[in-house]
Amino acid sequence: MTTFPDASYLILSSRLIPDHDGGYAMAILSRARQMAAAGVDGGRGPLILTFDPGTPADHARHRRAFDERELIVGPDRMRNLFDEASAPSGGAAAWLLEAAETGGPDPALEYRRVDDAEGRPIVGLPVIHGDPDWHITSAPVAVYGRDGAVAGVVAGFGALYRAWLADVVAQLRAASGDTPVVVICESRQLGELIAGWSDPGVRLIHSIHTIHLEPPHTPDAPLNPLWTRWFTLAERFDAVLWLSEAQRSDVIQRFGEEGVHLVIPAGVPAASTVVPGSERVPGRVVMLNRLAPGKRVDHAIRAFRGVLEAVPHATLDIYGGGAEHDALQALIEELGLTAHVVLRGITGEPERVLDAASAFLTTSAFEGQALAIVEAMVRGTPVVAYDVPYGPRDHLANGGGVLVPDGDETALAAAIVRVIADPEEHARLSREAAQMARRVDPDRVTEALAQAVADVLAAPSRRV
Structure with a gap:
């Protein structure tokens, strides 16, 4: 059984709002639940701290929604800077x-x-x-x-953020004595602001959720400008958690081994049963992602014309919301695909969607871990994806789907047809996909995180 070292645990996120930020938000909330299941704070799990300046009513509504969906242990485990910045009698705390x-x-x-x-x-x-x-x-x-x-x-x-964190840590120490405090930072912006936090009783672990490179995404490609400064601060963290071995290797190849880089993917529980192909909706292809430019959903829509030539009953259900909605709907109508391609909006039942699908499709230009791919695979849903770093290429290296040359819409259509039109091929890919569950088993992932915490607590803070 996984046991975390005796410490107070905080998870920091710039914001957590229901139905926003896709896999990023789900990964953070899953980590907190898995830590709770491993006994952190008597099973209550880490405190989740957010920093967005919404109203107290907004934050209460967010906590309530997460609680109703059983995505958090309880509303009291989420706290917000601006909720706590006010005194009961008025003015600042x-x-x-x-x-x-x-x-x-x-x-x-x-x-x-x-x-x-x-x-x-x-x-x-x-x-x-x-x-x-x-x-x-x-x-x-x-x-x-x-x-x-x-x-x-x-x-x-x-200064504002660090003042609140210092107060939260003081509260924890007042309640639990002089135990160490482990902070898992899930946001680049927050990481840059707290990298100099010199409290010797605090250990900072930084988790990375996205790619750090610009196209063509090779190890020597230009850095995304938003990450340039972060890499000058990386050695100040006691550990940095990458979602894939490929991204960690690229970072070490370029910046050297600072002794802080670890690979800990997001944990995803296996499905209790894998729905066989015969019980899935024939020809149904699904996408689960934000409707954002980097997801390139327009590629999927255009490619589906070729799919329908071979599989006339095929359908593409696109779940998610975002700024590209209207443009994508216009493209669907322009191509005459309204009977086969539908923007379904945000779903609160991704498991049900994946269990009914014959294939999961992603056309992203880049990923961090691509959590939706993992969720599809552990449910035995074959994946069709562009061959891009870092998620698709890593996850499909051992089978479970088809990698397509990046940007090749003709090859994309052919791959979709291959998966949904050949029952034997579908069954083989489904079996391979379900094997992913062993690699991202929450117990295994949580054990790796607990060991990382033990290692950083055994050494002095890197900021002292």
Whole structure:
């Protein structure tokens, strides 16, 4: 049985909103549940901390939705910075006022005021337009007092976030004594802001959920600009968790072995039974992803014309929401595919969708782990995917689907036909896909995480 070292555990995410952020959100919530099942905090699991400046009512609604779907152990295990930044009697909380220094907002900047549930001001956040590095600004964050006037400032988002984390850690230590604190950071932006946190009793583990490269995604390809600064900070983390061996290898090849890089994929439980091909809907192909440019759903729609030439009864059900919805719907109508290709919106029952499908399709330009592929495979649903890093190429290396040359829509159509039109081929791929369950078994993955925690706790903090 997996046992985590005696410690207080925190999971940090920039935001967690139901039906947003796809596999990223599901992976984080699954990790927390699996840690709870392994006995962390007496089975209650780690605290999940979020940093988005929504209203208290918004955050309560999010927690309630996650709880109703049984995606969290309980609503009390999710906390938000801005919910806790206000004092009951108005103004900023004591921990925030203590962190504030004399000063006021920058008159050259626009500010977004965040209020408490009663409409009283708590903080004023500087708005940095058009800058992807807005989070590292040192522009003052205004802190309001009980009288509604500015009582001082903290130096940027980093100071604001670290002040809250220091208060949360102080609460944990007051309750559990001088046990170490293990922080699993799930967001690049948050990681950059807390990399210098020098508390010797805190260990920082950073989990990576996406690709770090630009096209053509080779190990020596240009870095995604958003990741350039992060790599200068990587050695400050006590461990960095990559979702695949391929991505970890590429990072080490380029940046060297800093002694912190580990491979721990997201754990996905096996299906209790794998639905045989004879009980799936004939010709049904499904996609489960955000409707975002990088997912290239338009490739799937265009390719489906070729599928229908060979399999006239085939259907493509596309589940997910996003900014590309209207453009994709227009493409479906333009190509005369409305009887066969349907945008189904977001589903709360992905397992049911996958169990009914004859094939799972993904056309992403790149992935981190591609959690939806794993979820399809453990349910025995064969996968058709472009041969791109890092998820599809890794997951299908041992069978369970068909890899297609990147961007080749003709080959994509042929691969879909191969999977859904040949019962023997479908049965073989389904058996291979279900074997994925052993590689991503939650117990195995959680054991690897527990060992990583034990290793970082056995060494001094890398930031001291």
